[in-house]
Amino acid sequence: xxxxxxxxxxxxxxxxxxxxxxxxxxxxxxxxxxxxxxxxxxxxxxxxxxxxxxxxxxxxxxxxxxxxxxxxxxxxxxxxxxxxxxxxxxxxxxxxxxxxxxxxxxxxxxxxxxxxxxxxxxxxxxxxxxxxxxxxxxxxxxxxxxxxxxxxxxxxxxxxxxxxxxxxxxxxxxxxxxxxxxxxxxxxxxxxxxxxxxxxxxxxxxxxxxxxxxxxxxxxxxxxxxxxxxxxxxx
Numbered sequence: 001x002x003x004x005x006x007x008x009x010x011x012x013x014x015x016x017x018x019x020x021x022x023x024x025x026x027x028x029x030x031x032x033x034x035x036x037x038x039x040x041x042x043x044x045x046x047x048x049x050x051x052x053x054x055x056x057x058x059x060x061x062x063x064x065x066x067x068x069x070x071x072x073x074x075x076x077x078x079x080x081x082x083x084x085x086x087x088x089x090x091x092x093x094x095x096x097x098x099x100x101x102x103x104x105x106x107x108x109x110x111x112x113x114x115x116x117x118x119x120x121x122x123x124x125x126x127x128x129x130x131x132x133x134x135x136x137x138x139x140x141x142x143x144x145x146x147x148x149x150x151x152x153x154x155x156x157x158x159x160x161x162x163x164x165x166x167x168x169x170x171x172x173x174x175x176x177x178x179x180x181x182x183x184x185x186x187x188x189x190x191x192x193x194x195x196x197x198x199x200x201x202x203x204x205x206x207x208x209x210x211x212x213x214x215x216x217x218x219x220x221x222x223x224x225x226x227x228x229x230x231x232x233x234x235x
Contacts, residue, residue, distance in 0.1 A: 001023075001024055001025055001026050001060065001061060001154075001155065001187055002023060002024040002047070002058070002059070002060050002078075002155055002187070002189070003023045003057075003058070003059040003060075004020055004021055004022050004023065004043075004047070004056070004057075004058050005021050005056055005057045005058075005059070006019050006020070006021055006055065006056040006057070007019070007020040007021070007043075007046065007053055007055070007056035007057070007058065007066075008020075008053065008054040008055035008056055009042055009043070009046040009051055009052075009053045009054055010042070010054060011042075011051075015054060015211070016039045016042045016211050017039045017042055017043055017046070017211045017212075018211045018212050019056070019212065020039075020043060020056070020208075020211075020212070020213060021056075021213070022204075022206050022213065022216065024155065024187050024189060024204075025187070026185065026187055027181070027185045027186075027187060028187050028188075028203045028204060029177070029178075029181050029187070029188045029190060029201055029202040029203050029204075029219075030187075030188070030189050030190070030202060030203065030204045030205070030206065031190045031191070031192060031198045031199065031201070031202035031204070031205040031206070031219065032044075032189070032190070032191045032205075032206055032208060033191075033192075033195055033198070033199075033205055033206070033207045033208065033222075033228075033232065034191075034207060034208030034209065038208040038209060038210065038211065039208050039210075039211040040159075040191040040208055041083065041159060041191070042211075043208070044080060044157055044159055044189070044191065046058065046066070047078070047080075047157070047189075048070060048073055048078060048080045048157065049065070049066075049068050049069055049070040049072070049073045050070055052066075052067075053066045060073075060076055060077075060078060060155070061076075061154075063076075065078075071103070074103050074105075074151065075103055075104050075105050076105075076154070077105060077152070077153055077154030077155060078153070078154070078155045078157065079148045079151045079153035079155070079156055079157065080148075080157040080158075080159065081144050081145055081147075081148045081156070081157065081158050081159065081161065082159050083159040083160040083163060083191075084160075084163070085137075085140045085141050085143070085144040086144065087132040087133070087135075087140050087143050087144060087147075088132055089131060089132050089133025090131060090132075090133060091131070091132055092128065092129050092130065092131060092132065093124055093127045093128050093129070093130055093131075093132050093135065093143060094128040094129060095132075096132045096143055096147055097114065097117060097124075097128075097143065097146050097147055097150055098110070098114070098150065099147060099150075100113075100146070100147035100148060100149065100150025100151045101113060101114075101150045101151065101152075103151050105151070105152055106150060106151045106152040109152050110150070113149060113150050113152060114150065116149065117146040117149050117150060120146070120149070120176060120179070120180070121142045121143075121145075121146050121176075123139060123142065124139065124142060124143060124146060127139065137164055137165055137169070138165050138166065138169035138172070138173070141161060141162075141165060141169070141173060142173070142176070145158075145161070145173075145176065149180070153186065154186075154187075155186075155187050155188075155189065156180070156186055156187070156188045156189070157188075157189045157190075158177065158188060158189070158190045158191070158192075159191050160191055160192060160193060161173050161177070161190070161192065162174070162192060162193065162194050162197075163193060170194060170197070171197075174194075174197050174198075174201055177190070177201065178201055190202065195228070195232040196223070198219075199219045199220070199222055199223040199228075200219065200220075200223065201219065202219040203218065203219060204216065204217070204218060204219065205217065205218075205219045205222045207222070207228065215227065215228070
């Protein structure tokens with residue numbers, strides 16, 4: 001479904017990503033691991049067209065997209081939920097959710113998708129007319145995911161969804177991500193600071209080290225990899 005081939009990317013004359021290659025198949029969860037500054041967010045921005053690549057290719061369903069505009073990539077079905085949630089705090093929860101259906105591909109499915117996200121996130125239903133800024137951090141993350149699902153994604157990208165959340169909320173978010181993947185077969189690209197939970201959840205994991213993929217494999221295999229244990233799990 002998504003193929004990243006020999007990708008180079010960065011900012012101005014500074015190259016952050018060097019010769020990155022990986023792919024995501026239909027129904028897979030792929031996790032990108034790496035310390036701060038390893039290039040995870042740069043990679044996501046390049047896939048979504050927010051950053052122009054310096055070399056290599058990004059293909060979605062066989063079509064090259066690394067020269068496409070961000071809104072065209074959204075209309076292809078690639079939806080990113082950025083780190084930090086970025087809800088519109090002075091708008092209502094309902095308005096935030098409905099904004100996700102603004103793109104052309106999602107407008108005819110607005111009602112069905114709204115019903116679906118209410119089933120996934122019942123805690124948001126009594127808050128629909130409240131200002132989004134009044135929600136807790138966990139509720140705002142649920143809102144951000146709900147808004148993304150309203151866009152009817154074919155590939156969902158989540159950038160650090162557990163950042164700053166309490167452990168109980170983190171577990172709930174991961175359960176929702178797993179449910180979305182299992183029930184809809186929706187492929188998911190995930191960057192995550194909670195290495196243990198993300199490796200248990202994913203099918204494939206790639207470890208970014210200074211802008212390169214230093215290690216990749218099945219999530220369960222990397223969970224028991226001694227280098228990964230030492231670097232990320234403190235074992």
